[in-house]
Amino acid sequence: MDENQLKSSAKRKVFYITTPIYYVNDVPHIGHAYTTIIADAVSRHKKLAGLEVYFLTGTDEHGQKIEKAAAEKNLSPIELANQVVGRFKQLWQDLLIDYNFFIRTTADFHEKGVQAIFQQLKEKGDIYKGIYRGWYCVSCENFLTEDIPLDEDGLKTCPDCGKKATQVAEECYFFRLSAYQEKLLAFYQQNPHFVRPQSRMNEVVSFVRQGLKDLSITRTTVKWGIPVPNDPAHTIYVWFDALHNYLTGIGYGWNSSLFHKFWPADIHLIGKDILRFHAIFWPAFLMAAGLPLPKIVYSHGWWLKDETKMSKSKGNVLDPRIILEDFGPDPLRYFLLREVPIGLDGNFSHEGFLHRVNSDLANDLGNLVHRTLTMIQNYFQGKMEQPAPENESDRHLREAFNQTKTKAIAFYDELAINRALEEIWSYNNQVNKYLADN
Numbered sequence: 001m002d003e004n005q006l007k008s009s010a011k012r013k014v015f016y017i018t019t020p021i022y023y024v025n026d027v028p029h030i031g032h033a034y035t036t037i038i039a040d041a042v043s044r045h046k047k048l049a050g051l052e053v054y055f056l057t058g059t060d061e062h063g064q065k066i067e068k069a070a071a072e073k074n075l076s077p078i079e080l081a082n083q084v085v086g087r088f089k090q091l092w093q094d095l096l097i098d099y100n101f102f103i104r105t106t107a108d109f110h111e112k113g114v115q116a117i118f119q120q121l122k123e124k125g126d127i128y129k130g131i132y133r134g135w136y137c138v139s140c141e142n143f144l145t146e147d148i149p150l151d152e153d154g155l156k157t158c159p160d161c162g163k164k165a166t167q168v169a170e171e172c173y174f175f176r177l178s179a180y181q182e183k184l185l186a187f188y189q190q191n192p193h194f195v196r197p198q199s200r201m202n203e204v205v206s207f208v209r210q211g212l213k214d215l216s217i218t219r220t221t222v223k224w225g226i227p228v229p230n231d232p233a234h235t236i237y238v239w240f241d242a243l244h245n246y247l248t249g250i251g252y253g254w255n256s257s258l259f260h261k262f263w264p265a266d267i268h269l270i271g272k273d274i275l276r277f278h279a280i281f282w283p284a285f286l287m288a289a290g291l292p293l294p295k296i297v298y299s300h301g302w303w304l305k306d307e308t309k310m311s312k313s314k315g316n317v318l319d320p321r322i323i324l325e326d327f328g329p330d331p332l333r334y335f336l337l338r339e340v341p342i343g344l345d346g347n348f349s350h351e352g353f354l355h356r357v358n359s360d361l362a363n364d365l366g367n368l369v370h371r372t373l374t375m376i377q378n379y380f381q382g383k384m385e386q387p388a389p390e391n392e393s394d395r396h397l398r399e400a401f402n403q404t405k406t407k408a409i410a411f412y413d414e415l416a417i418n419r420a421l422e423e424i425w426s427y428n429n430q431v432n433k434y435l436a437d438n
Ligand SMILES: [Zn+2]
Pocket: 137, 138, 139, 140, 141, 158, 159, 160, 161, 162, 163
């Protein structure tokens, strides 16, 4: 965070952090756990610093993919959602995730909030009705950009998932995104660290500079969604629906004082695959609604499994529950936060995990705790005594502690959690050496 942002959040004494809301067509995997653990660590850090924190997570429950996934299991969409929500909540409990609120996009207050904003933007002229012709990926629930060429079979392939897209022409409502191109560019210029890391900010700016087209934000082919107010043959596109959880999850439309206390968000934590939605569409929707914009969109990397991208089709998706059963929550939390900087991709291997846990937690930290407790037991009958007068090496250790604390806090504020942990472990080793020398 730069100085101004630090000052303004210190003055407000509140801090609002979000994870993306997770799609309920799939069970929780290591990627969900990673994002949520980062948010939890940052939230705990801010609480220790004396801020009042609101940490929001939840589930994205509408759309065609969920309709399909439910049908395959002979369930209704809401039955499938209820099952998967139960698994997410259990996992967060097992991983010691201390969130304030779990939002579900099927909640009545969320649906009403989205409809109210839709109506407001329509009356303002930022949402209008037209005909959309394009190529749509059912799996990603996303229209392909027009620059994607036709395949030999006359179809187009989705660049994100590799599946064939479907050609559609339908009456729909558009959001006037083109009207926000210059406003977005001006906003990025005034807030050059809005998206982090910087490489992602550059990606966003160059995408917007290429020109923004109006965005189709309703469907007539999808039944499982929020109906357009006064035009229920149309349902609201799942992304327009989902992004507004960041407002409805802190009281928009149902608790005005809560909403005004915490909005705008300090950090939207996201995976790099959903950057465009959060760094371009979302600020444009908020500008249209006349609401303040979030301070930071932080895009983290992906976890690879043995250097390969995890995917359901490869069958190499890492289930955090298996690690939890063998090791409990702390080793997994520590490994994911310590192993790589948040903006980069990480590699999860069984050997790497065991090595990190054994060397840092069992050896470095475990030895320190064991030695300290043993000495208190053996030399002081298990009681903490008043300290003896401070000598030279005591003073070094105390000063090193203060330096470590200052550095660790600064790294945490930058979301450089791996660096903060490095500092803390380096101090841990100084204390181990102190104990050996004295
Ligand atoms: Zn796709």
